Amino acid sequence: MASKVSILPKDIGSLSGGLPSAAPGTLFVLGPSGGMSVAPDADFPLTFGRNEPDVHVCVGMGDECVSRCQGLITYARSRWTLSNTGKRPIRFPGSRLVLKGDQAELATGYTPLFIVSPRQEHLLEIRIASVAPPPAAAVGTDAASHACRHRTSDGDTRDLAPEEKLVLICLAQRYLRNDPQPQPLTWSQVAYELTDLNPTDPWSPKRAAHVVAKVRRRLSSEAAITGLLGDDVPSPVGNALNHNLIADLLLTTTITKADLRLLGE
Known part of the structure; x- marks a missing residue:
C-alpha cells in the first residue's frame, strides 16, 4: 500500500504544470495544504473536506460552509468517480455542478474543481495520469520552471500580452x-x-x-x-x-x- 499511496507536499506547485513519474490512471489530488497520489489498484477511497484530521486532502479550512468531509473519490470499473458527500455544490470548469449525493466521472488529465461556498469558491486540483510525462516535468526544486514549459489544460488558455x-x-x-x-x-x-x-x-x-x-x-x-x-x-x-x-x-x-x-x- 505504501508504494501505491503517496503524500504530495504543499510546495509541489500546481498540478496543471506537470506530474512526477506515475503509472497511467494514477490519481493526484491537491489542496492548499498538500495532497495525495493514489494508484488505481490501491483500493483507497480518498476523502476531502475542511476538517484536516478526518480527511486525506484538506480544502476550505476555516470556512464552516464547507463540510468536514465534502467529497469522496473512488476507483471502480476502470474509472475514477467523484461523490459529493457534503452540503456545498462542487463545480467543474464552466457551470456544471455536482450537488449533494450526486456523482460524476473524472476525466483523464487536469481538472480544477471548486467547492462553492457563499463567500468564495475553494480550489481543489485533480489530475489523472495518462502517459508518463517527459523527465523535465518531474516535480522537484525546479518545478516552477518545468510548469511553464509543460503546462497542459483541458481548455484553451487565454491570450494575454x-x-x-x-x-x-x-x-x-x-x-x-x-x-x-x-x-x-x-x-x-x-x-x-x-x-x-x-x-x-x-x-x-x-x-x-x-x-x-x-x-x-x-x-x-x-x-x-x-x-x-x-x-x-x-x-x-x-x-x-x-x-x-x-x-x-x-x-x-x-x-x-x-x-x-x-x-x-
Whole structure:
C-alpha cells in the first residue's frame, strides 16, 4: 500500500504544470495544504473536506460552509468517480455542478474543481495520469520552471500580452497563494507592488484598472465569457467582475502558481 499511496507536499506547485513519474490512471489530488497520489489498484477511497484530521486532502479550512468531509473519490470499473458527500455544490470548469449525493466521472488529465461556498469558491486540483510525462516535468526544486514549459489544460488558455499577465498575476496573487478567503488586490495595492518591482516604470491605480478592464472587455466579446462586465452582474458589483475574470484564468490555466515568479518570487 505504501508504494501505491503517496503524500504530495504543499510546495509541489500546481498540478496543471506537470506530474512526477506515475503509472497511467494514477490519481493526484491537491489542496492548499498538500495532497495525495493514489494508484488505481490501491483500493483507497480518498476523502476531502475542511476538517484536516478526518480527511486525506484538506480544502476550505476555516470556512464552516464547507463540510468536514465534502467529497469522496473512488476507483471502480476502470474509472475514477467523484461523490459529493457534503452540503456545498462542487463545480467543474464552466457551470456544471455536482450537488449533494450526486456523482460524476473524472476525466483523464487536469481538472480544477471548486467547492462553492457563499463567500468564495475553494480550489481543489485533480489530475489523472495518462502517459508518463517527459523527465523535465518531474516535480522537484525546479518545478516552477518545468510548469511553464509543460503546462497542459483541458481548455484553451487565454491570450494575454506580457503587461496584461503581469498585472493580472499581481491582482490574483491571493488566489495563487491559496489564501483561505482570496480576494483581488485593490488597485492601489497592485500599483504599489508593480512600481516596487520596477521603479523606473511607475504604476498608478488608474493605469492598472485600465489594463484589467481592457482584458475583461476583450474576453467578454471574443470568448463569450459572462460575468466580466457591469451589465452582467447585479448591484452591488463589488469585486465580482475581477473575481469572475480570475476564476476563468484559473480554470483555463492561463495563470498558475508558477507565474508568481513574475512578482520576483
